Amino acid sequence: MTPAAPAPADTNRHYDLDPDIFGLFLDPLRKYSSGIYATPDTTLAQAQIAKLHFVAGRLQVTDGARLLDVGCGWGSLVLFMAREYHTSVVGISPAGRQYEYIAQRVADLDLGDRVHIVTGHFEDATFDPALVPEGGFDGVSMLGSIVHMPDLDHAMGRARGLLRRGGRFYVSESCFRNAATRTAFDTGPGLEFVRQAIFGWGDMRPLSDLVRAAEDAGFSVVSVDDLTDDYRRTIDDWHANVAANADAIDNVQPGMAATLARYLEVANAGWGYTTKHYALTCKKAR
Amino acid sequence: MTASENLTTPASASVADITATLTDIVASELGVAPTSIRPDSDLRAMEGADSVKVLRTIAKIEREYNVELEDEDVFGASTVAGIANVVHRALVAS
Numbered sequence: 001m002t003p004a005a006p007a008p009a010d011t012n013r014h015y016d017l018d019p020d021i022f023g024l025f026l027d028p029l030r031k032y033s034s035g036i037y038a039t040p041d042t043t044l045a046q047a048q049i050a051k052l053h054f055v056a057g058r059l060q061v062t063d064g065a066r067l068l069d070v071g072c073g074w075g076s077l078v079l080f081m082a083r084e085y086h087t088s089v090v091g092i093s094p095a096g097r098q099y100e101y102i103a104q105r106v107a108d109l110d111l112g113d114r115v116h117i118v119t120g121h122f123e124d125a126t127f128d129p130a131l132v133p134e135g136g137f138d139g140v141s142m143l144g145s146i147v148h149m150p151d152l153d154h155a156m157g158r159a160r161g162l163l164r165r166g167g168r169f170y171v172s173e174s175c176f177r178n179a180a181t182r183t184a185f186d187t188g189p190g191l192e193f194v195r196q197a198i199f200g201w202g203d204m205r206p207l208s209d210l211v212r213a214a215e216d217a218g219f220s221v222v223s224v225d226d227l228t229d230d231y232r233r234t235i236d237d238w239h240a241n242v243a244a245n246a247d248a249i250d251n252v253q254p255g256m257a258a259t260l261a262r263y264l265e266v267a268n269a270g271w272g273y274t275t276k277h278y279a280l281t282c283k284k285a286r
Numbered sequence: 287m288t289a290s291e292n293l294t295t296p297a298s299a300s301v302a303d304i305t306a307t308l309t310d311i312v313a314s315e316l317g318v319a320p321t322s323i324r325p326d327s328d329l330r331a332m333e334g335a336d337s338v339k340v341l342r343t344i345a346k347i348e349r350e351y352n353v354e355l356e357d358e359d360v361f362g363a364s365t366v367a368g369i370a371n372v373v374h375r376a377l378v379a380s
Contacts, residue, residue, distance in 0.1 A: 184361065185337075269338045269339075269342045270338075270341065273341055273345070
């Protein structure tokens with residue numbers, strides 16, 4: 001990197017890459033998290049739409065609901081919930097290029113009255129009071145973002161504080177399979193590669209840590225879903241797209257296709273052995 | 287013996303059969319010639335090996351013989367012969 005290049009935010013340099021790269025291996029919505037595959041023939045695009053409906057179901061989204069999506073990526077969830085469920089959605093992400101991308105999509109789709117994007121870190125962001133509904137949000141979602149937040153208790157406490165009574169909190173995250181696996185593999189070469197070459201910072205935890213933090217924040221746990229096999233297929237599909245579009249990806253950023261392929265291989269090798277992918281749904285209620 | 291025969295008649299697979307299959311898997315994962323792999327080859331110390339390739343090797347051998355190894359065998363496995371023996375024991379037990 002030259003001194004003139006903008007410094008990437010500490011935890012999210014991967015997400016500040018040229019958005020064109022992600023268009024070359026993700027689904028058309030650019031959803032960068034697991035899909036849900038209903039059948040052996042389900043495509044990546046179908047799986048991602050199915051996943052968004054799944055999240056809506058876990059959040060019990062109704063017409064007109066007020067939602068907050070933490071780590072909104074390229075806006076797949078915020079745009080989908082606004083269009084398909086007629087909700088008002090606030091998205092937050094630290095990645096400036098994601099903001100620019102979503103802002104254009106919001107303008108193209110004429111959703112400016114219902115979709116608002118905040119640039120910053122969820123843990124310390126100051127939300128414009130006009131964006132926070134009176135009484136709190138109906139739902140808060142974090143798809144693959146809590147892994148980038150160092151203070152789990154603070155993040156969960158903040159999510160709960162922004163919810164109305166009875167509101168729901170949805171987290172899907174890649175987890176170590178258990179605490180012992182974390183101890184053994186947290187400093188392994190596979191994860192080090194992912195940290196160094198891809199994300200910069202991430203703290204993968206076992207599900208038990210997430211449940212413990214949710215309980216300590218005062219949430220009731222509603223459900224846990226195992227999405228490990230779905231994420232394996234999602235990554236297989238991404239990997240195939242990276243292979244098919246390697247030249248185009250390298251044209252945007254030389255060497256990126258090989259780095260992405262390696263990341264996806266590392267991720268898919270671990271499922272079930274060292275890692276799992278879970279969806280945890282909680283409720284702000286007794 | 288071919289892979290499909292292994293799946294249908296797993297208990298008949300000998301340690302030698304499993305070692306041969308495993309050698310092919312390791313060769314393909316590491317991108318080396320099968321002839322360069324010996325039963326006492328330490329998987330984790332071989333040229334081109336890393337923890338991810340070892341895991342992928344274990345996953346393939348589990349699928350090949352339709353067995354699930356214990357964690358200590360998955361993560362403690364070192365030599366080709368050692369893994370073949372563990373797979374054989376799992377087959378006999380199943």
